[in-house]
Amino acid sequence: MEETIEFKMKKRKKGEKVERLHTDIPGFDELIEGGFTVGSVNVLTGAAGSGKSIWTQNMVANFIRNYKMKVLYMSFEQPEWEIIDQGFQFGWDFQAMIDEGLLKFVALDSQELFDFQQIDDIKKLIVGGGYQVVVFDSVSSVYDSPISSTQILNSADRGITPQTFMEIRRANITAFFNMIKNLVVTVICIAQKVEGKPGDTTDNVIEFKGDSLTLFDFVEVAEQIERTVRVKKMRKTNINGVTHTFEFTQNGVVVQRKEV
Numbered sequence: 613m614e615e616t617i618e619f620k621m622k623k624r625k626k627g628e629k630v631e632r633l634h635t636d637i638p639g640f641d642e643l644i645e646g647g648f649t650v651g652s653v654n655v656l657t658g659a660a661g662s663g664k665s666i667w668t669q670n671m672v673a674n675f676i677r678n679y680k681m682k683v684l685y686m687s688f689e690q691p692e693w694e695i696i697d698q699g700f701q702f703g704w705d706f707q708a709m710i711d712e713g714l715l716k717f718v719a720l721d722s723q724e725l726f727d728f729q730q731i732d733d734i735k736k737l738i739v740g741g742g743y744q745v746v747v748f749d750s751v752s753s754v755y756d757s758p759i760s761s762t763q764i765l766n767s768a769d770r771g772i773t774p775q776t777f778m779e780i781r782r783a784n785i786t787a788f789f790n791m792i793k794n795l796v797v798t799v800i801c802i803a804q805k806v807e808g809k810p811g812d813t814t815d816n817v818i819e820f821k822g823d824s825l826t827l828f829d830f831v832e833v834a835e836q837i838e839r840t841v842r843v844k845k846m847r848k849t850n851i852n853g854v855t856h857t858f859e860f861t862q863n864g865v866v867v868q869r870k871e872v
């Protein structure tokens with residue numbers, strides 16, 4: 613039987629309150645009026661090791677444990693077993709969440725991304741699976757991965773240069789964002805900040821297209837690593853855009869009240 617996929621547009625009636633998705637990360641929701649707006653695209657960025665993936669996995673665990681949300685986690689960076697294994701150190705049982713049907717991990721290969729067919733497949737997966745939250749870790753893997761030798765040969769066969777192939781891949785990221793913005797899902801999109809490169813992420817397009825931008829960083833203070841988070845932009849939200857410190861504890865992320 614042919615499955616029909618419906619597209620629900622995000623529409624809010626006049627006077628209706630903005631719906632929020634609480635992250636339940638201690639100390640964070642109060643910086644963003646209670647949570648991410650439902651249906652928004654949220655960009656988390658920072659250098660490697662700044663804590664973006666663990667932070668995101670903490671939110672995923674909370675969305676599922678506290679609100680029974682359905683989450684799709686697409687990763688270029690970590691295989692499923694590694695995320696499951698890492699979760700145990702913070703008390704998150706991702707395997708149980710998968711078994712309950714509330715969580716699905718999909719490992720993506722940047723070499724295969726993005727032809728339009730794949731964007732369409734992802735769209736079908738999201739809508740067909742009824743996911744409420746979609747994680748994408750990270751968009752920079754698509755932008756910055758070098759093109760493989762197979763792809764170079766394939767593009768030569770098709771009469772296009774590797775540069776053109778890269779451009780198509782970038783163009784498809786924009787197409788992917790446009791597609792996902794029109795779905796009623798809340799998106800968490802991780803991006804990398806590369807040392808020495810200008811801008812908060814490796815590509816400005818997602819900074820402009822995202823409804824929110826949160827920056828992660830870490831500095832060495834008195835021989836200790838001090839981790840920081842700052843919400844730089846969030847549409848429809850009166851943000852506290854001040855830099856806050858946070859820690860990884862046994863139970864996950866905790867944001868300190870102390871502003872830096």
Ligand SMILES: Nc1ncnc2c1ncn2[C@@H]1O[C@H](COP(=O)(O)OP(=O)(O)O)[C@@H](O)[C@H]1O
Pocket residue numbers: 658659660661662663664665666667701860861
């Ligand atoms: N249990 C833990 N306690 C404290 N720090 C941890 C723990 N587990 C991982 N980390 C730190 O978190 C860092 C990785 O965070 P991650 O979210 O993967 O970063 P990113 O995704 O920004 O590259 C590691 O480099 C490590 O220093």
Ligand SMILES: [Mg+2]
Pocket residue numbers: 664665666689749
């Ligand atoms: Mg990461």
